[in-house]
Amino acid sequence: MRTLGGEQVEEAVADAVALLRTATDRDWETASSGRLEWSCRYVAEHIAGVLLAYAGQLAGRATETWVPFEMTLDEGTGNEDVLHVVETAGALLAATLRTTPREVRAYHPYPFRSADREGFAAMGITEVFLHTHDIAEVLGLSYEPPAERCADLLARIFPHVRPDTDPWRTLxxxxxxxxxxxxxxxxxxxxxNNLVIPAERLTLQGLTPAAATDLAAGGDGGFAWVDGGPFQGTRDAAGMLVKAYETGVHRPVWGVFVLVRREDGRAVGGIGFHGVPDESGRVEIGYDLAEAARGNGYATEGLRALSAWALARETVTSVRATTEPENTASQAVITRAGFVRITGDGAEGGEGAGQFLYELRG
Structure with missing residues (x-):
């Protein structure tokens, strides 16, 4: 899959700086930058400050709040020198991204208080794109970043936004x-940024539309899988997530999660919701594991963690799971997770519908 990392940050910064250097002889102090009502000079400083802050979060492994530092420029720093600072901050973020392990997450407030290296790369690139646009708009410069990169950003940190034929205009x-x-x-x-739910031996990592697209197409979705993974059910679920995203009905927290083993960062399976809670507050969960990971209790652990997260939402009254009558292994997983089998007719989705239906209430 197409990744976002140090190289992509450097490309975004280089293109932005090359354009803005054509106007360093202009007055950036009094020019107001579009809708932000900031001067062009302040916006350029903001770009550098954000890139440096993101590098600090990852390098400092901050997990609770922002690392307490900020960037201050020397008095008398000119427009050209400000752009040099932007380049420097971009290089520092790029270097940090290259040396940060995939499983590291650092504090960012929106919306789940953390982001991984790709999330920080995506936010950094988006800051560069948007604020270069803000400056260019005021200075009368023409700026439009690559459509493919804009689509990547939308599919990672704007998963709730229905894509359009023009990714830049959509962004x-x-x-x-x-x-x-x-x-x-x-x-x-x-x-x-994607939701990550902690469990004892696993983390449940929310699947972005970008990762889901790759998984549905036969890729690894950016995860390091155990042998034989992912199972086909995970790819099928990823495909359904992509369809929901393309039609504008995808709701990230009610999507698909990858089960990742803490001890080695290996993905062992997938778990997720079949949709948002219904009008009665019921939501259904499905899951699967790569064959090499079965027999270790991972499915039970993942099911307990995701069910507990769901039942903590005000809109959820119960979590349900269905299984084929002959799938005794799955029935054992569901039972160990605390679910109770429901009997009923086909209208209730019970045995009469050809499947066993289980429920866990809050």
């Missing part, structure tokens, strides 16, 4: 900087 719309036909203006927005 501008999603951040309150433009209009899209048939869509209401955006007045407030936040990054949406």
């Amino acid at each position: 501008l719309w999603a951040t309150g900087r433009g209009d899209l036909p048939g869509r209401a203006p955006v007045t407030e927005w936040r990054w949406r």
